[in-house]
Amino acid sequence: MTDAYLALEDGRVFEARARAPGQTRGELVFTTAYTGYEESLTDPSYAQQVLTFSYPLIGNYGVRDERFESDHVQPSAAIAREFTDDVADWLASEGVPAIDHLDTREIVTSVREEGAMACGIAAGEDATPEDAVAEMEACVPMSDHTDIGAEVSVDEPEVHDGGGDYTVALLDCGAKGSIIENLTARGADVHVLPYDATPEAVSAVNPDVVFVSNGPGDPENFEAAQTVAEAFAGDVPLAGICLGQQIVASALGGSTEKMAFGHRGVNQPVRDLETNRVVMTTQNHGYTVADPGPLEVTQVNVNDDTPEGLDSEDLDIITRQYHPEANPGPNDSLDFFDDVLDLATSRSPVTAD
Incomplete structure (x- = not known):
């Protein structure tokens, strides 16, 4: 029929x-x-x-x-x-x-x-x-959806209780629920903030970590999130997943570009450049980091060498292009969330400039 x-x-x-x-x-x-x-x-x-x-x-x-x-x-x-x-x-x-x-x-x-x-x-x-x-x-075109964040973000802040060991300010650019679940399961209280939250709104949470979530569309259209990432970089540990990695890189002087057809699936191989270990990952993105700026590329996609992990020890930054929360997909990279919260113990939070 x-x-x-x-x-x-x-x-x-x-x-x-x-x-x-x-x-x-x-x-x-x-x-x-x-x-x-x-x-x-x-x-x-x-x-x-x-x-x-x-x-x-x-x-x-x-x-x-x-x-x-x-x-x-x-x-x-x-x-x-x-x-x-x-x-x-x-x-x-x-x-x-x-x-x-x-x-x-x-x-x-x-x-x-x-x-x-x-x-x-x-x-x-x-x-x-x-x-x-x-x-x-x-x-x-996706780049013309200039306010796509409004379609997927919370309208008002939400708090998810994880026990109070850490406080995470999560910029919701389209966050998957399993990201929040993985953070609360590790003792973090997660304050989910709208995608266009100001640095002052993030400071009010007094975060141990600022986390930029995944989400749809062109990272260059998330100017408010870039402003937050720039404001806190070097003062408060900063993390990001997928779109979040692209936003953090752009905020610090890097650049992004649209991919031909992106990475979407649960069997994307990623190689760690220090250990040469390859893990299978879940991915869903149509843009990638072209220039990481001051961040170090620590992991790459085995198929096309695009950046899959960006780190900075000096700035206490860790981001991943894939989805470590593994919903759906393999659990090879769940330790990312432990690494993020380990950063929270490295320095005391301060307010944005």
Whole structure:
């Protein structure tokens, strides 16, 4: 049955089956993960994107909300070779269009060869190819989503009690819930602050560590978070994950660039330059650090040598491009959170200049 259409920026239109109705648009990306679809679909880093699963069957172990990384589905739409009814019903209940019964191998190959591209989806009884094309033509580049942080961040500060051994000020640029869980499990009280919090608001928390979270979009559009990172660097230990690494590098004089199709999946190999140890990691990003500025590149992606870890002993900074919280994915790098909190004991917190 054909009652859905996917229109790509390169002019092609795919016929498909509607599993959750609606019309939408976004940047077409793919993930190679074969498990963890609940975590991927609730990861705020997928905001304003259309997520294609390269694994052919999505939903074979149901849907359980305790595995969610946020309180709702984040991508604009979802594509698979086949969705189970559980996943399709979940996406429909959240108003997120979903389509299947199309050749996802061809879609993934296209993104790998041509890069992430604009796409439009029309799904449902009255959907037409023209509807999908119109959605695609209205799609804007990720860099033009200048206030995407407002879509994924908390509106007001939140506090998560971890026992009070440490105080972490977490800039919420689209933070996954498992980041907070890993910090509280290690005794940290986590103060989740809006993505546009001021240095003064962060100072009011009296943090032992300032932590910049993951999130969607172009790091250059997170100017407030860059201001915070610059204000506290060298005074209070500073950490970041994914978008957070890019923000910290930019704040200290480095630069970032958009990747062709990014890293998304749970089997990305990362090599530590000091030990030569290789770990498998979970990743979800479309931008990378081009110039680390004063930070030292300590880990790289085995496939393309892009920076995966940045450190500075002098400034008490540690960041990672991958997702050490491993939801979904391998647990090889969970010790990152121990390393972050070890920094908290190295110096007493002071207020920003």
